[in-house]
Amino acid sequence: MSLFFIVNKQNGEILLVVKFHRFFRLRGGFCPSLKFLLTESLDYIILDFPFSYKHSQVSKFIDFSIFIDTPLDIALARRVTRDFCNSPTEDILSEMKNYTSRGRRGYLNMLETIKPDADFVIDGTLQAAEVINVILDNLKN
Incomplete structure (x- = not known):
């Protein structure tokens, strides 16, 4: 199961944990979802995602x-x-x-x-x- 976490930079508190596939399916796919998150005022977006820099659509956001x-x-x-x-x-x-x-x-x-x-x-x-x-x-x- 893949998850993503949104973390408060000041105190390390995890603000949100969402099942990766559910969120991204609801937001219209992987990259549109990531672009949406980048418009938010967030300290960190942590993706539990196995492909890291090898995923061409995601690597530019890492x-x-x-x-x-x-x-x-x-x-x-x-x-x-x-x-x-x-x-x-x-x-x-x-x-x-x-x-x-x-x-x-x-x-x-x-x-x-x-x-x-x-x-x-x-x-x-x-x-x-x-x-x-x-x-x-x-x-x-």
């Missing part, structure tokens, strides 16, 4: 790219516990087959293509609260 470098086993375990906690075993096994046949390649590709271009890389083994604090500290500087 000032600072952060890559959360999470080992694949931890990323997979977190995803399964988050997305499949109430799912039948068959759904989990189906997703594991998809991961091994296709999904893993996407993660490996991001390590090769997105991570090297990031302005800052965070240790993805940290707990979520620690990652958030590191991001907010870097944005303040």
Whole structure:
């Protein structure tokens, strides 16, 4: 699930968190939505978006790219516990087959293509609260 966050620069308070696809679908697509946000008086717009500078329509809006470098086993375990906690075993096994046949390649590709271009890389083994604090500290500087 991709999210975007709007953060108060003065105190680091998260003002708004919206599911990425829902907001952008409502605003007429990705770039029109981003252009709309840029007309607002906002301190930060934080996108949880996997393509960073490689996305030609979005890259011109990015000032600072952060890559959360999470080992694949931890990323997979977190995803399964988050997305499949109430799912039948068959759904989990189906997703594991998809991961091994296709999904893993996407993660490996991001390590090769997105991570090297990031302005800052965070240790993805940290707990979520620690990652958030590191991001907010870097944005303040």
